[in-house]
Amino acid sequence: MKDTTSLISVVDPFTEVNGRPVNTINPPVFKGSTVLFDCYEDFVRAMSGQYEGVCYGTDRLPTQRAFEDAIRSLEGGHLTRAFPSGISAIINTLLALTKSGDHILVCDNVYGPTARFCREVLSRYGVEFCFIPPEVGENIEEFILPQTRLIFLESPGSNTFEIQDIRAVTKVAAERGIVTVLDNTWATPLYLKPFELGVDISIQSATKYISGHSDLLLGTATVNKQYAETFERFYRVMELYASPDDCFAALRGLKTLSVRLKQHEKSALEIARWLQGVDLIDEVIHPALPGHPEHHLWQRDFAGSSGLFAFTLKRDCAEEKLAKFINTLELFGIGFSWGGFKSLVTAGKCQRSKASRYTGKTLVRLNIGLEDADDLRADLDKALGILR
Ligand SMILES: Cc1ncc(COP(=O)(O)O)c(C=O)c1O
The missing domain is CATH 3.90.1150.10 (Aspartate Aminotransferase, domain 1)
Structure with a gap:
């Protein structure tokens, strides 16, 4: 099925009336902090991390989950998590995958605030970074240090639109166990399939084309199988929350x-x-x-x-x-x-x-x-x- 069709064809019966499903073709907006448990035993399960259902608002209510699932399937990744903005998705991805003593490579044409975060915050936590040419390809080798842990790409990059040879970069990175992240906002998952090019994590500022109406801020990070567990563990600890209204509007945008x-x-x-x-x-x-x-x-x-x-x-x-x-x-x-x-x-x-x-x-x-x-x-x- 083509992306154009799969975007339209998802219908989720979320509720029932008199035993019959109510098939609105858009999902309802689930809002809430408290989510009630059916019984005390479920609460005890939740306390020990054994409950499969939703425990709390930050556990991602169904509207956020529906949006994440739509992006995951379009990008072709293993796991998607929504964030309150594109820059929040970027910042949290960088935090999730690095630790003190690591070195990261960042394309010289990234969105300004991405570079600013590396310069002003990551460096304070002992993560060094270095810029790489905006049209980098297999010459990425020249910039890699023994402690290089992550490569951040944006293609085409902000304002000057240089394109990286993503395949060449991800090949070298994969051989050395370095995680590759791509800001895929310009192309959207319709015009570039990052995981087919070997990227490990793809970022979207859903604020842009995905929502399409300049009326919200929202971001996503989609992760492959290899890094999904690390990413998910970090996301849970951070207790991030993407507004259900914004996820609903972005689903409509899709x-x-x-x-x-x-x-x-x-x-x-x-x-x-x-x-x-x-x-x-x-x-x-x-x-x-x-x-x-x-x-x-x-x-x-x-x-x-x-x-x-x-x-x-x-x-x-x-x-x-x-x-x-x-x-x-x-x-x-x-x-x-x-x-x-x-x-x-x-x-x-x-x-x-x-x-x-x-x-x-x-x-x-x-x-x-x-x-x-x-x-x-x-x-x-x-x-x-x-x-x-
Ligand atoms: C390429 C790119 N990535 C990320 C962002 C950040 O997105 P947001 O505005 O949703 O934080 C922007 C914003 O302009 C951008 O141009």
Whole structure:
């Protein structure tokens, strides 16, 4: 069965009326802290960790479990756990798999707060980290130390969209017992199947395409069999909780994920190709365009592209001019995050630990939403006129 069908076809009869199942095609929202036991014996079982049912709200109520199960099956992993946000999924994965004295490798193009957590928190607990090139492949060997325990990838990476050779990295890592983690938010599990490429843990910020409506924060970590027990033990101790309302909304988002993604992909490509022909633009950075440095890897590993990409300008303009360009846009909101129905724009200098082709350049990042692509293009065209 194709992902598109399996996303739609799950119907869970959660309740009964007069002995008949009530088959709403969406699950109910289970909310609660206290969950009553049928009898004292079950309570005693729960106290000794022998009870198979749900003991408490943080034990994951059925709505959260339904959401986790849907993501687990899409990603193709062994176990999924939901978190209150994408960054919370990332932070807790890093904590679950490392200990004092470990060394980890982190791609230089990861989401800023991921790197900030390594720098400002992990290092305080004796976990050293080191950046690796954003387009790393089999040269990962050069960076591995005897105490390297984990490699964190994000492909394509934040704002500059470099792609790693995930297969090459996971091969080397597996041979040495190093756990590999991939932030798979850009592609979603529809356009990249991380476990087929040998990744051990896949992260989603479900805040983005999975929910799709910019109205919640939610994250997931999906783990393979090898690391499931370690991960689950940590998760239980942390007693993390993802809101049932948010899990419900994200489950609803999943039903339309494939059609939304197709539209985001189509419009983003149309606009990216058009921008390539605009005299002011230096480089359009979009993995699905043949000129992208790792386009061959995108072609090999990905089943599609989403709606987030960036461009640089031929002549970096003064801050006031850039502000004028961005303020002139009417259909693009100025704001963080992406993956929702509304088009958004952000801009900033490329921040990397090592010099890259984008060093010193201003990157304008576009989240192409679900508005009509011709309208978006006209809006960009008008605003770009300011720079002439
Ligand atoms: C690639 C990537 N990963 C993770 C996150 C964090 O997700 P959240 O906003 O759900 O914490 C973001 C947020 O922008 C992101 O761009």
